[in-house]
Structure formats: structure tokens, C-alpha cells
Amino acid sequence: MKKSRKLILTAAIAWICFPVFAQEKKVDAGLGEAASNATNPLAFVTKLQLQPNFTYKGDQARQINLTTRIIQPTGSIGLPFIKSNDPGKVYTLYRLEIPIIGQTFPKTPQLDATGLSDLILLDVIAFKQKWGLLGVGPGLVIPTVNPPQISGGKWCAGITGVALNTKTKGTQFGVLAQQFFSFAGSNSSAARNFMLFQPIFNKVLGGGYFMGVSPIMLFDWQNNLYTIPLNISIGKAFAKNLSAFVAPQYVVSGPNNGDFTIQFQINAMFPPTKK
Numbered sequence: 583m584k585k586s587r588k589l590i591l592t593a594a595i596a597w598i599c600f601p602v603f604a605q606e607k608k609v610d611a612g613l614g615e616a617a618s619n620a621t622n623p624l625a626f627v628t629k630l631q632l633q634p635n636f637t638y639k640g641d642q643a644r645q646i647n648l649t650t651r652i653i654q655p656t657g658s659i660g661l662p663f664i665k666s667n668d669p670g671k672v673y674t675l676y677r678l679e680i681p682i683i684g685q686t687f688p689k690t691p692q693l694d695a696t697g698l699s700d701l702i703l704l705d706v707i708a709f710k711q712k713w714g715l716l717g718v719g720p721g722l723v724i725p726t727v728n729p730p731q732i733s734g735g736k737w738c739a740g741i742t743g744v745a746l747n748t749k750t751k752g753t754q755f756g757v758l759a760q761q762f763f764s765f766a767g768s769n770s771s772a773a774r775n776f777m778l779f780q781p782i783f784n785k786v787l788g789g790g791y792f793m794g795v796s797p798i799m800l801f802d803w804q805n806n807l808y809t810i811p812l813n814i815s816i817g818k819a820f821a822k823n824l825s826a827f828v829a830p831q832y833v834v835s836g837p838n839n840g841d842f843t844i845q846f847q848i849n850a851m852f853p854p855t856k857k
């Protein structure tokens with residue numbers, strides 16, 4: 583009799599607890615997917631990213647860079663009216679980057695400036711591969727009417743390339759490169775020829791946590807200047823449509839050598855439209 587009661591009690595506890603465990607497992611899987619989408623630059627997910635960067639320079643100089651990114655995927659090829667025959671394998675992402683910069687240089691006040699910096703618009707066609715994702719497309723730098731301290735003053739066109747390996751579950755690695763050449767703009771501004779190169783390594787952990795290394799390196803071919811930073815990000819997906827990360831960054835080589843930056847990003851993700 584006692585044995586029967588124990589069996590009944592055990593079955594009752596299992597019946598009560600199993601849905602809870604199953605729900606926790608489902609939630610954890612959902613957060614893992616959200617973390618993966620948050621770190622994947624080619625994910626078919628609409629994103630609104632707000633990223634304030636606080637930079638500490640030498641001589642007590644300071645800079646705040648508030649960058650807003652709007653990323654919109656569509657089931658098209660390059661242009662909205664060119665529909666993809668297989669949006670599950672070929673689709674397009676439009677990305678607009680809007681940086682607002684404020685900087686103070688106590689010992690060289692002529693460098694002080696605040697305002698809207700140059701906009702960057704990308705149109706990347708993504709191709710799904712067995713090993714991950716491959717993206718390529720045109721890019722455009724739109725100058726703003728602001729001081730040269732925060733604006734290049736030139737219209738620039740170029741090409742963007744992305745290769746991201748996602749074959750290993752929970753791990754992403756690859757590169758994102760943007761090459762630009764100036765073709766118009768202010769006559770008082772120097773010609774521009776530069777590349778933004780970003781190695782990418784992301785690891786999705788349990789519970790929606792993730793970490794990664796993805797510094798944006800600047801190769802200024804026009805002036806033979808190269809800025810090489812190192813960073814590491816630690817973040818968390820709080821829900822399927824919300825994530826955040828913090829990333830300390832230090833410039834190890836280049837004209838900004840010694841700059842230390844704290845990057846912070848809030849990433850809102852919205853249900854994707856049908857591919």
C-alpha cells in the first residue's frame with residue numbers, strides 16, 4: 583500500500599513539474615534563437631539598434647557617438663520591386679546607419695564639434711549556403727553639412743561583402759567588409775578611399791547570454807593610416823524581440839592608439855515579414 587502511495591505521489595509530482603520544465607526549455611530555446619538573431623548581421627529579422635559609445639582619449643578629450651541602425655530585410659533581390667524566386671535562400675537587407683557625435687578636446691578646442699555625422703546606407707543581397715550566409719551589395723556614404731571634425735564632406739560609393747559561418751550551432755564566425763571611394767562633395771574636403779573591416783566571432787551561451795569579438799577596423803588607404811581596435815562584447819537576449827550588450831574596446835594601433843571606448847547597444851527585433 584505504501585509503495586502504491588509513493589508511486590502515485592511520484593507520478594503526481596512529475597505531472598505537475600513536467601510542464602514547468604518543458605516551458606523553461608522552450609523559453610531557453612527561444613532566447614537562444616533571439617541571441618543568435620541579435621548577433622547575426624544577415625539574419626532575416628527587422629532590427630532597430632541604438633548604440634551609444636563613450637570614448638576616453640588622451641589629454642582629457644572625450645567623445646560620445648550615438649549610432650542608430652535600422653535594418654530591414656525583404657524577400658527581394660537588390661531592389662524592392664525585384665522579387666526573389668526563393669526568398670528562403672536569396673533575400674535582401676537594407677541597413678541605414680545614423681551617427682550623432684559630440685566631442686570635446688580641452689587642449690585643442692578647434693577639434694570640438696557636435697552634430698550629425700555621415701550616414702551609411704547598405705543594400706546587401708544575402709545568399710544562404712550550406713555552411714552559413716554570404717552577402718554582397720552596394721553601399722553609399724551620405725555626407726552631412728557639418729564641421730569637418732565629424733563629417734568627411736564627400737559622397738562615397740562602394741561595395742559591401744559579408745561571409746558568416748553558422749554551421750556550428752551556437753557559434754558564428756566570419757567577416758564584414760565595406761570599401762568606399764569618394765566621387766562628389768565639397769571641394770574643400772579631401773578625397774576619400776577607405777575600408778571598414780570587421781572580423782566576427784560570436785558564441786551563444788545558455789539562458790540567452792552571448793559573447794563576441796567584432797571590432798571595426800579602419801583602413802584609410804588615401805592617407806596610409808590604419809586604426810586597429812580590440813574588443814569583447816557580453817550580452818543577453820531578454821525576450822525574442824529584445825537584447826542588449828556591453829563591450830569595452832581599446833585601440834592598439836593607429837592615430838587613435840590608446841583610446842578606450844565603452845560600447846553599449848540596445849537591439850529591438852521585430853517579427854520578420856514573410857520571405
